[in-house]
Amino acid sequence: MFLSQIFAKTSKESSSEVSSVNADLLERGGFIHKTMAGVYSYLPLGVRVLHRIENILREEMDKIGTEVFLPALAPVENWRKTGRFDTVNVLFQAIPANPFSARHNDAQYVLGSTHEEIITPLVQHFCSSYQDFPCAAYQIQTKFRNEPRPKSGVLRGREFRMKDLYSFHTSEEDMLEYFFHKAIPAYQAFFSRIGLGEITDIVLASGGDFSKEYSREFQTRCPTGEDHIFQIPGTDTRYNREVAPSKAKRWENASEKELPRQDVSGKGIIGVDELAKYLKIEVERTTKTLLFETENGKVVAAAVRGDYDVNEAKLRAVLGCKALALAPAAVVKEVTGAEVGYAGPIGLPENVRVVWDESTAGRRNFECGANKTGEHSVNVNFGRDIPEPKEFFDIKVAREGDADPKTEKEYTVYRGSEVGNVFTLYTKFSDSFGFKFMDKDGKEKPVYMGCYGIGTTRVLGVLAEVFHDEHGVLWPENVAPARVHIIPLAKKESDAPYKEALSLYKKLQKQGVDCLFEDRINRSVGSRMADADLIGVPTRVVVSEKTLADKGLEVKDRRTGEIQMLSVAAFLKRFA
């Protein structure tokens, strides 16, 4: 590819709006262009990387499934059947844009954010006997999600490319067999081939809208990753923070004498750190008490040590309820008699259950809200001021320093960027569509499903986040926009370096080695060299009068910076 033929250009300066490493590097390198918030155009070099990623992925998926291409427009009724039309908070719909269009056809469609609602009835149409199973189908396609704040470049867009695979089984065992022994190994093979294998871990995560079980995420270790991974040291067990069971580092002061409880004023103080400072106590002595309402309108209180936050998913599991939301101010007022911010466990109505996090155990003379606007109680003690809780639970968001409750080992915590996820769906979606099969024994039984996603544009973004230096991206060989970037230092096309460079380009292309050729000879040497660094092709070759007087080519490894002089023949051998 001749660089003069790419209309898109690199840019020395970061755009003023850029807020993520991947967007900055990919925009400056001429890989992507922001069309609007969360929506990107892929430029010629970006398309090349994206195709390479998707072709490798296709090869790995073909080993465990068959490719289909499902529509982005889905019937609303399918989404009503699964109950997700009204609940998925990133869902778009497509409707006519103007009255002329509406007169044509005023139907309303779902714009696919995921494809269970299409693939389940599709496979149901064709498969009804146990002999038709197992089967698996995947696609690589554009997805639409109405993300609230798409700020992380191509990592989380309103429109993005995704590979989604769905598998169908006659039993839980077969589903799990496929999940662990086909899908996960295929994912690992893919991540290895694109250079992420050694830095990508399998992590237990939430099942989200899809499943009550843990899902598995593939998390690439990355200092700028948005997820926090909690690993039990010496094991392969890793949790996404959202589901990590946690045991707080004990803060105990059992030796302290119980002091008289006092209600003190602390109006307008925001945050536990400020409160601790104001009260001149340790932050671990403070208590956060939050009131929640369940789907039945029941009010519960959740109490965690001040240096923790409440994890709603964990709290839901303790309560055995489906939905949970922070109680509105009016309810807080009614239940506690105080404005929001001063709730505490003392003197709550009897029907309000208090769930205590284990981080609150073992403390004496602790602080909590006084259930009076502007007031806090200090020197509170279990047994004396509040009944000693019968049981302590884990309802907090895990923090660095916490331990795994079972092994009691302190977690190793690091950041990760999600590059894929896999879900066991059991019969959730087949139940919605009444998708059953006739088994050998003549009985109808429900179909088990799994679903498996990899966002290919997201993978492109993560590659830029993990592989770069201060000059630009460092693409792994298999996904680079080209394998060699050739720069002739010449004033005109008839000069020897240009002719030699072009001859090398043709030889390499003939050998099947994709190259970029820097034919914009009117640009300065410096800007052409800077472009090569920004674009990040693994090998840069400079041909100049000087190199021709020497062995012929100056070959630079973009990653190590190592420079070698090589003859054309020796260089071509590398790709033989």
Place this chain on the structure above:
Amino acid sequence: MFLSQIFAKTSKESSSEVSSVNADLLERGGFIHKTMAGVYSYLPLGVRVLHRIENILREEMDKIGTEVFLPALAPVENWRKTGRFDTVNVLFQAIPANPFSARHNDAQYVLGSTHEEIITPLVQHFCSSYQDFPCAAYQIQTKFRNEPRPKSGVLRGREFRMKDLYSFHTSEEDMLEYFFHKAIPAYQAFFSRIGLGEITDIVLASGGDFSKEYSREFQTRCPTGEDHIFQIPGTDTRYNREVAPSKAKRWENASEKELPRQDVSGKGIIGVDELAKYLKIEVERTTKTLLFETENGKVVAAAVRGDYDVNEAKLRAVLGCKALALAPAAVVKEVTGAEVGYAGPIGLPENVRVVWDESTAGRRNFECGANKTGEHSVNVNFGRDIPEPKEFFDIKVAREGDADPKTEKEYTVYRGSEVGNVFTLYTKFSDSFGFKFMDKDGKEKPVYMGCYGIGTTRVLGVLAEVFHDEHGVLWPENVAPARVHIIPLAKKESDAPYKEALSLYKKLQKQGVDCLFEDRINRSVGSRMADADLIGVPTRVVVSEKTLADKGLEVKDRRTGEIQMLSVAAFLKRFA
């Protein structure tokens, strides 16, 4: 590919809803599945054909442009800038599907039906000097169009795949040079490679929403095609009926004596054929007079011979107006004094211009509406009843039998199915975005553009429409879902024919020859053979005890039906 691994199955019966050849063949062959009206899922075999089409297209487009991938979601403001948000009658928009989603982000987006509104400002962002031109970018992507009655399978869907190419130039000459000498030859190369070259013609057609000039359509000759092509015999000039200039076959009766004009009753008679029968006159003696309103509310009458229809585009050109619509009933009543259906040229108000089609010239004693409800005038004559028109125009829809007005040669008429189109856009879109460039002379000048489309899913449908027999599709070699379809006749996998067939499959795959392998040995021989015909892979190979006792393989050419016995070695040589 093993057929047992494809969950999608063929079907002997046509679906009851099927209304087009392509949908019938492609659904029965297991290539596509209708998700809903105008929206299809592509099944494993369909995806293979689609990929082959798109990869060949990509190779040809890479020779004249560079690949990009633009978002489906577009900013509404861009579509307002070009004035198309309110006027394109197939436009969809994307908005949140539920209140949770709306709370996230309630923005409204256009869902792309075409991409001038994205590519123009994108190229504008990067290109501002004459040195940056010409440039061209294409993408292969899903498009969304709210078609009123999507009845022709994958030929016209609400969601479909399309290759769209856009070119940018510093002058009209350069635009035309690219249009005729790059884009059109690249299209021809593509159609040749997929087997449509010899039956695909370049046809002059309307510029539609894009241009006032003729566009060029690539029309594949096809008896079921929805377009009518008018060719001037012995030349390469072909028109789509919508724009074909036409001269009617004269119907003259100048030797007749003028008879006294009469108003006769003919209430409730619908259509000119019925009217002619009722009046006992030739249909050519009747006249259709239609009243139209222009964008300024001016009323005009258009009169064509009874056996023709009015072509609004031609009438617009004669009148020099932008928009035209049939006058509402109330206006017709006011102007003619009669209900709709009885308008005629005699005695219309002076400010109502009558435009006469040339088909009406040379007639005596003709019929027309009497401008009285239920009445027709017969034996009407120019000069006596109505002033002889000063000029006759061509405002009719061309019909078989018509001649080209210039050469006076009678058109050859045949049906075609559109597979591509190319437009010269001039500065229409660059003007909307203020896209100018700095020329060598230091002056700012407008950028010229062209756009060029090929619907890849549509091409897939046209291939099925033109290449099939009563048993199924006959795929051209380059786009077939596989090159060889292997069927072992065996009861179990350990039988010799199965083992031999599998060995052949592996050898072919190793040689890079894509095969389908019929491993569903529990199915009847007849149904497996019928499937091979339905799927339409060019070469079928049967391996049985009988063929093994002979030379080894029974090789059938799907297109000719010719059967040969060949040894494995001889067969493999075909693909060497």
